[in-house]
Amino acid sequence: MPPAKKTDKTSAPLHVGIDLGTSRSAAAASNEKTTWVESYVGWPKDFVSRKMLGKEVLYGADAVRHRMSLDLVRPLEGGVIREGSERDHEAVRELIRHLLEAVQTEDDQPVRAAIGVPAEALHASKAAVRDVVGDLAEALMIVSEPFAVAYGIDALDGAMIVDIGAGTADLCVMHGTMPTEEDQRTLTLAGDAIDRQLARRLSERYPSVRFGETTLRQVKEASAFVGEPEGKVSARGADASTLGDYDVTDDLRASCESIVPALVEAAADLLSRYEPDFQETVRKNVYLAGGGGQIRGLAEMLEAELAKTGPARVRTVDDPLYSGAQGALALAQDMPAEYWEDL
Template sequence: MIARKSPMEPSTPTLPHIQLPAEQGRRAGASAAPALPGDDFQDSDQQKPRILHLGLDWGTARTVMIASWAGETTPVHNETLPTLVGYAKDGIVENLLPGNPEVLFAQDAVRHRLHLKMAQPVVNGMMGDAKAARLFAEHLRERLPHGDHVQIRAVVGIPCGCDAQAREDFREALDSLVDGCILIPKPFLAAIGARQNPPPADVNYVDPIRNSLLVDLGAGATDVCVIQGCYPSAVEQIHICGGGDALDEHLQAGLQAAYPDIQISPLKLRELKEQSAWAGTPEARPIAELFVRGRLQRVDMTQIMGDSCHRFLEKIAQAMIQLIGSADVETAPELISNILLTGGGSKIRNICRELERLLHSRGIEQAKVRLLGEAVEGYVAVGALKASQQARENQWQLSLK
């Protein structure tokens, strides 16, 4: 089990003044924490543990993990994989699945999905199927350098506004993956991951940590967060239960309304979205070939895609307006000129200009929206690794396995 400790404020010069929220003590029945890395062992033959720092973005659709050894900067592991668990269907023919496994993960689960019962470890950004989450965490550990003398210390990105139970759910799922963890909201980690330190001489460079409104558009959830140099407070974070998957649902409903006999799988729907999603006025009419009544038919996606994206962005704009309205009047002008987008949903074509238009139409005329950077799906994990490398010993919530 991962014991909850009261994390203290670090004093590292490169990590932007993270003050982690206080926890409510250890779990019931927890004993003293195990020996910490660097403690002297009485048995000279006993090998000291080697610390592997891990930055983890455990998302609804994809998981990104980047790891490096303590004291080293070069990653020894950098991987993105689907967040998916599949159980072999009852009565399946022998050797239809290579090696006759009972459970498959990630790409293997996608590849053999026809013969599997799928389970989602993460739903709407939060822990979903508890058993699937635990098995997936074990799978992640197997993919990392591991062994009896390796301790994995992970900083993990979590959605904005997680309550005590949601945090506990994350810790329980992580118990089979890590020996110690710190949970930090994803937008804050994304800002750390994208930040250049020291900042470049370019006058147009926007330091995402200084004073920005950061929006992380994930598959299962969207998180909006005010970042002003330190760990965001609860009132500076908004979690929207719905991200790219919500857009998929809007598309599905629109297609079913227009073509009641249409046949389309969730994976095909996601593929269409990633290929054709746009915000505002499209440059060209997107046409898709889909099965309707068992026959391929050319379907004009213009109206359906446009309506779906507009509904999706309206929710995000409302959350942005709420946080802007509660910002200090002295800092608000700079804040609204530094609205930064990241996550897979930020790849929607024209999304920055359309969000600007929505904000301008509501009286926030100085709003400026831009992408956090090009690596939109990697910044959370990069920031998490940076935070892991710089965390103080008394910040870690250590495992009592």
């Protein structure tokens, strides 16, 4: 691992918002630079791997592509650092280092980082994130991911954020103040749950065919949908030693739709805690964010389900990939000093 960078405390700090995700992590900086990476880190297994790859650490798609040559780590589970493994903590540190280096333009510029984590993991994540960030930044702020999204799109009153990532789906109602735990919900039915259900369904439909986990995740990310399909969706699989393309359309649709009932139930439960007139306002201002926000037809399906008990409007944010990081950046630039933790 390369040494941590020293910073020049006399320089103006670079504010960075980071959306630390189970599947993808993104960063947005006050110098207008942005970057994202799949949340994988890999180390060469041996001297042959190091010679072939010519790198000490690989990240994201590069790491996945060379996974047979690496000790590959996906260190975030449910949007938080997995406990009990120093390698997972090291991998998250490397991810954050990689993101920061991609957006920094001055080697010695101090960094003030706002990092988004799942709503219900906010308190539990603080110590772990503080440990891995260490001297990569001079100050740190941990925020809930749906609150960061809300702040970034200026949906601060009478709105609900539904932020669907790989590990969790986070819901947050905004009512003109910083949200409390009572204003937020975290579900573990999200992108990874869709992946697991798709794999299970295909093992039942095609019992003699083997589908790679990475292949199915890529198919989902490229073609996820609910409702009516636009066309046939196929996945490459192997029956014994014979490769072929298999129709996965119906199974992909069913897997994506499997998360809808829990999302609707959680949204209804959150809404029930507020006065009826405020509920009506919020129902017409629901925003879908995160990777799940890119599932074709999901906003329309959620809107139809919520509309069964009253008028509703669900919209997808303009940039689901960066909405969390951009919101965390906005918070980093606006937050008073008492919300920061010096490192």
